[in-house]
Amino acid sequence: MSPQPRAFDRKHTEDLARFVEASPTPYHAVATVAERLTAAGFRQVAETDEWDAGAGGRFVLRGGAIIAWYVPDGAQPHTPFRIVGAHTDSPNLRVKPRPDLGSHGWRQVAVEIYGGPLLNSWLDRDLGLAGRLTLRDGTTRLVATDRPLLRVPQLAIHLDRGVNDNGLKLDKQHHLQPVWGLGEAEDGDLLAHLAGRAGLDPDDVVGWDLMTHDTQPPAFLGRDEELFACPRLDNLLSVHAGTAALTAAVARDDLPYIPVLAAFDHEENGSESDTGAQGPLLGNVLGRSVHARGGGYEERQRALAGSVCVSSDSGHAVHPNYAERHDPTHHPRANGGPILKTNVNQRYATDGTGRGIFAAACDTAGVPFQHFVSNNAMPCGTTIGPITSARHGITTVDVGVPILSMHSAREMSGSDDPHLLASALKAFLEG
Incomplete structure (x- = not known):
């Protein structure tokens, strides 16, 4: 499909930039979504409480995952769901249980590789640290450095003369430990530094989930600002679009479905966790929503049978320098609208029925869409x-x-596409 006339909504993409900057980790991302949902009239409910049957918006938080839904007036126990699914995590470097490391007068931080990052993209960048600290009383506190703190320095070309001819080879254990100061390992005390910045007593901190993030702000690129560069586009772009679509869709009072946003953690390493898509969180929420409206097993099965999920995750635009790596008849372009992803071996779930549903949503929204399928010689990712x-x-x-640049510390999309996706998702949620 050829590119369509631009429908650039700069405010939407600028809002995406603010959303990403406020969300350096999955835990921050769900807090940002919760803040926006609360402003739109949604209320948080606890999984340990009994849920009521009234109309309105609700959401539950668990770690780096959030499930939000809106029950319209007159919804029946068997009313189907329209679900936008996404994930909050991105590949990065995460802090090990014993974080303080050092060598030859440099203080360093011990990190582990999370997901499948482009390792070289983390070299020579000004990195921050963010995540959550767990206290002795069982509560957690979000923490994020407001300035660059770390750097993974690349070896100078004078000490690796063949790097441009032979390729850069990085040892995941030895070559990716960031530096964050001068001195010995015992002088580091990273946790004490972060606890102090959060106004906490370091002795009260008993656990942590910390990770690096690129501190360079998002930016518009190109002569006409038609490109958008940003960290964590995979997949905070979809989380942001789903949040915008949900809060816009509930302005209607005649919704035939129950719209749902399901943003999971741990997609980048297989989704097998209590906050991942493999876990029971979404099923529990949908089932309890049916039960709260007086339904039982039969009504739950009827609701699920009539439900549809749009799994929204970043895909590959055709790369101008590596076009041979793409399928020769499927070349998605930036600002050409969202892509429908297909794989007959079920790495993607799209079939003809789902394709028709999403095509109808795009048609309703006046949004062009494109098709993506992998080159047969290239392994296909999944979602x-x-x-x-x-x-x-x-x-x-x-x-x-x-x-x-998928899975780089900094990725790039067309600046039109975030708004086009959000518009299509809104039309999908409205049925």
């Missing part, structure tokens, strides 16, 4: 789509925005 479809028996379609 939460097949997991959601298989686990809950829900018709699922995989979509996304085409980007370059």
Whole structure:
């Protein structure tokens, strides 16, 4: 499909930039979503409390995952769901249990590789640290450095003369430990530094989930600002679009479905956790929503049978320098609209039925869309789509925005595409 006339909504993409900057970790991302949902009239409910049957918006938080839904007036126990699924995590470097490391007069931080990052993209960048600290009383506190703190310095070319000819080879254990000062390892005390910045007594901190993030702010690129560079586009772009779509869709009072946003953690390492798509969180929330409206097993099964999920995750735009790596007849372009992702081996969940549902949503929204399929000689990635479809028996379609530099510390999309995706998701949620 050829590119369409631009429908650039700068305010939407600028808001995406603010959303990403406020969300350096999955825990911050769900807090940012919760703040926006609360402003839109949603209220948080606890999983340990009894849920009521009234109309309105609700959400539950668990770690780096959030599930939000809106019950319209007159919803029946068997009313189907329309679900936008996404994930809050991105590949990065995460702090080990004993973080303080050092060598030859440099203080360093011991990190572990999370997901499948482009390792070289983390070299020579000004990195921050963010995450959550767990206190002795069981509560958690979000923490994020407001300035660059770390750097993974690359070896100078004078000490690796063949690097440009032979390729950069990085040892994950030895070459990716960031520096954050001068001195010995015992002088570091990273946790004490972060606890102090959060106004906490270091002795009260008994656990942590900390990770690095690129501190360079998002930016518009190109002569006409038609490109958008940003960390964590995979997949905070979809989380942001889903949040915008949900809060816009609930302005209607005649919704025929119950719209849902399901943003999971741990997609980048297989989704197998209590906050991942493999876990029971979404099924529990949908089932309890049915039960709160007086339904039982029969009504739950009827609701799921009529439900549809759009799994929204970033996909690959055709790379101008490596076009041969793409399928020769499927070349998604930036600012050409969202992509429908298909794989006959079910790495993506899209089939003809799902394709028709999403095409209808795009048509309603006046949004162009494109098709993506992998080159047969290249292994295909996967998403939460097949997991959601298989686990809950829900018709699922995989979509996304085409980007370059996927899994880099900094990725790039067209500046139109975030708004085009959000518009399509809004039309999908409205049925």
